[in-house]
Amino acid sequence: MQPPLPLGTLLQNRYSIARILGQGGFGRTYLAEDRGRFNELCAVKEFAPANTEPTAFEKSRELFQREAEILYQLRHPQIPQFHAIFEENQRLFLVRDYADGETYHALLAERRRSGTTFSEAEVMQLLRDFLPVLDYIHAQGVVHRDLSPDNLIRRQSDGLPVPIDFGVVKEIATQIQSPETQVQRTIVGKPGYTPIEQWQSGLAYPHSDLYALAVTSIELLTGRELPDLYDDRALRWNWQPWAAVSPQFARVLDKMLADRPDERYFTAREVLDALEASSTPSVPAPQPSQMQTVAVGRPIESATPTVRSSRPQPSIPTRGQPSFWDNPITIALAGLGLAVLAGWSSWTLVGAFVRSNDPQPAPTPIPEQPFVPATPEPTPTPTPTPTPTPTPTPTPTPTPTPEPITYDRALNLTPGGNISLEGTLKSNEIYNYRIRGTAGSQLSTFVSGERVLMSVFDPLGEPLPDRSQRVSVWEGTLPLAGEYTLQLQTVRGVPDGDYGLSVTLSLPPTPTPTPEPTPTPLPEVEVETLQFPQGQTDVQAFGHVNDRRIVRYLVSVAPDRIFAVELFPVTPEGEDVRFTVRRPDGQPISAATGVVFWQSQVSEGGMYQIDVTAPQPRDFELSVSVYDRSN
Incomplete structure (x- = not known):
């Protein structure tokens, strides 16, 4: 891990390091004063990538920026607001509110x-x-x-x-x-x-x-x-x-x-x-009374007493059932006889009920006034209420995302020149700055401001290679002649942002004429066939080579024979002499290329070649042996 930043260090010409708040395995967190916000305290979190190779660091920065944009969009009064990310001296920094x-x-x-x-x-x-x-x-x-x-x-x-x-x-x-x-x-x-x-x-x-x-x-x-x-x-x-x-x-x-x-x-x-x-404490639900209740009839002019459920009462037929009194002829015949009986029965029943439930004295019944029950009215059949058809709740029409407002501006930039400008960009705005360039010209662009990013497009509307979309810096060679576009947009989720744009266009380098290559003369090859003396398995040869002369020895070797070659320098300077052994088809043997000793059992019979070479004029001695393994 890199050493901590000294107190008083000024990052981005804005954040002044006051003290270290904490340190972990990924870096440190500093308390800093934001000079761009009247020295308001903020927390600056540092990440120092272990791999600072350009390609790896660029990937780290891209990953850091993409994920930090997610945190930037969190807006809640109990979440420290993330304000900015930046890179300085091979370190990545994230700035957020300080939670005191x-x-x-x-x-x-x-x-x-x-x-x-x-x-x-x-x-x-x-x-x-x-x-x-x-x-x-x-x-x-x-x-x-x-x-x-x-x-x-x-x-x-x-x-x-x-x-x-x-x-x-x-x-x-x-x-x-x-x-x-x-x-x-x-x-x-x-x-x-x-x-x-x-x-x-x-x-x-x-x-x-x-x-x-x-x-x-x-x-x-x-x-x-x-x-x-x-x-x-x-x-x-x-x-x-x-x-x-x-x-x-x-x-x-x-x-x-x-x-x-x-x-x-x-x-x-x-x-x-x-x-x-x-x-929340639970309130027990009231238990309904299990006692049977009943309604009691009284004379028409009397008030209906309150019925209590302290004791059961005899059941009274409900008002919709057929009654003995529904027949008017019966009423006429019963007439007077039932009047006295009904009055006495009514007085007895009601009086007993009232005395047992009401402390007030019961009213004195009038015997001579007969109790005539009211003719029950037929119970009307209830008309079913039609179920109202629910009115469908209209699905709210989503508010369409407003189309971004695009501004185009041509920059009069000549090769070898530079243009710098500043502005403010809103979230629904796109600024397209257009410049003309020739193939091979060098373009260097830089946009400052932590809330604005840039994309670079070629004359065909395609992004330029080497990561040219939503970046702060792009440098490279223009592949085509035509009008190029520098497109500025705010970081996703940011309402607006100030920016500065710097563009430099350099002339394509003047090509250096390539000199015509001087053909390298082919070296001279001197060929000699080696013959083994009668009854011997080895032979010696002497020769002279230089950088333009190769001595090639031809040796006939039978299959499955041991084939050995050794080179001896004649003078101390001759240690740079080397040989290469080639098979009968002319292909070099990899283990016998540019060596001074080689030995192997060959499976293929035929005429083998031994090429002796040296970078300088040298004398040499060559020893060649061919023999059966049994020897």
Whole structure:
């Protein structure tokens, strides 16, 4: 790792390093003053790639910029805003808001020193304050991946929890440190806080963050180290003996800590709903009376008494059933006889009921006034109410994305000249600067401003080679003659940005005339056939060679014979003499090329060639042997 930046170092002529906030395996985090924002404090995170080769570093920078754009789009009052990324002296930097406060790790350490821990109410409030932040992050398609007490800060200004050190940033840093291993999944997280599926595969989901948040919660509740809270034999968390919490809250945490992902809550909103349900006392539903109730008739002029369900009453036929009194002839015949009987019966029944249920004295019945029951009216058949057809809710028409506004401007740039200009670009604007160039000209373009990127297109509208899209710098040779386009756009998700553009066009280099190659004269080859004396298996030859003269010896060799060649310099200067052995087809033997000794059993019989060469005039002695292995 490179040494830390000295205090007072000014980065990008803007960020003044005040002190080191922290250091990890991927780099350092500095507290800096932003001179572009009235010396407002900010956090500058540094990544120093281990491989600084130009190609590898360019890939690192491209990866860093692409992933940082995702974090730049996170806009939440409890998330430190990411402001800029830049590269300086082979180091990559990311700038974000400074969250002033203490980590929950530091807060827990203070509690431990005083012999206390976080209460259930405090941890419950932490979850209620932080779960909406997680819900927002996950809705943007981002997973934190590295939640722990170290990466949660209780902000000093309002006491709200603030996440720092997103795991996606550490994943970028890991790939930057080891670009050759990018084909493998990068595992980011801390042992104990990271669920098993994330630790094994590197994949993280919203419920992975919920698992890490639950581990953080039980650590705050118990104040104990994580190995004390996990049962290695049962392979489950066993934290409740060290925490005094309600059973409802414990069930919520246990579900967040489930070993199987499909048994956990899937979203932060589900956890919030469960917390609300666990903190709201349940009201028992009223039990309906099982006593039978009945209506009692009274004379028309009397008020109907209140019926209590303290004791059962005889059942009275309902008003829609056929009655004895429905026949008017019966009424006429019964007439007077029933009048007295009905009056007496009515008085007896009602009086008994009222005396038992009403403390007030019962009214004195009038015997001479007969009780004439009202003629029951037929129960009307209810007309079924037609089910109203629901009015379909119109699907809202999506608001069309406004077309970008394109501006074209021709730059009068002559070969050998330079143009510099400045401007402000909005998110829905595209600036096309056009220049004319000739084939072979050298173009150098640079756009400054952390929110604006540039693409370079050839006269056919195709991007130029060597990474020319959404970059800050491009340099290269123009392949065609015609009009080239420098297209400026803001970084995705950025509302607007100031920029400066510098363009330099250089004349194509004057070609140096290539001299006609002088033909190299072919060396002279002197051929000599070697004959073995009668009864002998070796022969010696003497000769003279130079850079333009090759001595070639022809030797007849039978199949499966041992063929040996050795060269001896005649003078000390002759050590640069070499020979090459060729097969009967003229192809050189690789092991016998440019050597001074060679020996092998040949499988192919025929006329072999021995070429002796030297860069300078040299005398030599050559010894050649051909014999049967049995000899």
